[in-house]
Amino acid sequence: MPRPNPRLGYALIITAAVLFGVNGGVSRVAMGAGLSPESFTTLRITGGTLVFVGYAACFRRSALVRPQGTALLLAVALGLVGVLGLQLTYNVAINRLPLGISLLIEYLAPVLVVLWVRFVRREEVRPRMWAAVALSVVGLGVVSRVWNGLAFDGLGIVMALLAAVCFATYFLLGEHNMGADDPLRVILWAFVAATVAMNLVQPVWTTPDLPATTGGLGRLDGISVNPWLVIADVVVLGTVVPFFLAMLALRHLPATIVTVVAMLEPVIAVVLGWAWFRESLTPVQVGGAVAVLVGIVLAQTSRRVELTIPAP
Numbered sequence: 001m002p003r004p005n006p007r008l009g010y011a012l013i014i015t016a017a018v019l020f021g022v023n024g025g026v027s028r029v030a031m032g033a034g035l036s037p038e039s040f041t042t043l044r045i046t047g048g049t050l051v052f053v054g055y056a057a058c059f060r061r062s063a064l065v066r067p068q069g070t071a072l073l074l075a076v077a078l079g080l081v082g083v084l085g086l087q088l089t090y091n092v093a094i095n096r097l098p099l100g101i102s103l104l105i106e107y108l109a110p111v112l113v114v115l116w117v118r119f120v121r122r123e124e125v126r127p128r129m130w131a132a133v134a135l136s137v138v139g140l141g142v143v144s145r146v147w148n149g150l151a152f153d154g155l156g157i158v159m160a161l162l163a164a165v166c167f168a169t170y171f172l173l174g175e176h177n178m179g180a181d182d183p184l185r186v187i188l189w190a191f192v193a194a195t196v197a198m199n200l201v202q203p204v205w206t207t208p209d210l211p212a213t214t215g216g217l218g219r220l221d222g223i224s225v226n227p228w229l230v231i232a233d234v235v236v237l238g239t240v241v242p243f244f245l246a247m248l249a250l251r252h253l254p255a256t257i258v259t260v261v262a263m264l265e266p267v268i269a270v271v272l273g274w275a276w277f278r279e280s281l282t283p284v285q286v287g288g289a290v291a292v293l294v295g296i297v298l299a300q301t302s303r304r305v306e307l308t309i310p311a312p
Helices: 006-032 037-059 069-096 099-106 109-119 127-144 154-178 183-201 227-249 255-261 264-277 283-301
Strands: none
Touching (some): 006 227, 006 255, 006 264, 037 069, 069 154, 109 255, 127 255, 127 264, 154 227, 183 227, 264 283
């Protein structure tokens, strides 16, 4: 296994967060063409699997070999919980709670990761990591304006909390897998497991007919695009690339830091909402975004001099 490179790790997870953040707006356009969250999730995961398999068949056939024993169980768990579970629970949450509230609850994942590392793995966590997590969560609360219209929908809150658990699980399982296997092989078989399960829930062949064109929404509403091109963008740049980059980042950084840096995603989503969908962005929200960035810097300085990925 190559020696961890922290700078590369930061570059990978920041790029993944940017792509995930932008994908939120692109996904709105795709679902605006008439797709239900379930159908959209099936297309996204199934399409991602086909891309991973196609890439492996052309450039790294060893990734197509099914993992054995514990490695297979970890890949299946990663796919069912970290890929499929995250998307389904989050989709339910945003249908029952304000988007900002859902994002804030989901991004409690770094807290869960730090708690797991500290109390289950019994690894030392520097005090500044706790400050980084606290500042980032508070900043997200400000960005999301949690004081506006909190809806105490029981199922919605439960689903958002489960999304946080799934998100944390993705990084923890991914970090564990990085100690023993090829990242492409891990993510490929995780997506295979998620695809099989999702097609049992909402088969891809039940996808409704889509119109020839759909509007770009918001400031781009006057632009007509082919919905299948939008879906292709979601699959490649909104799913395959960022999921794989996040997995690669875990080869160079521990999950505690990766999950905090990933909190750039909702900040990017809020800025995108202002620039694309004419959603308000107040000075207070800008201050919240700055708090998240400060939290990320604190997380960076909390790492040990030598970063190691724990062996399974």
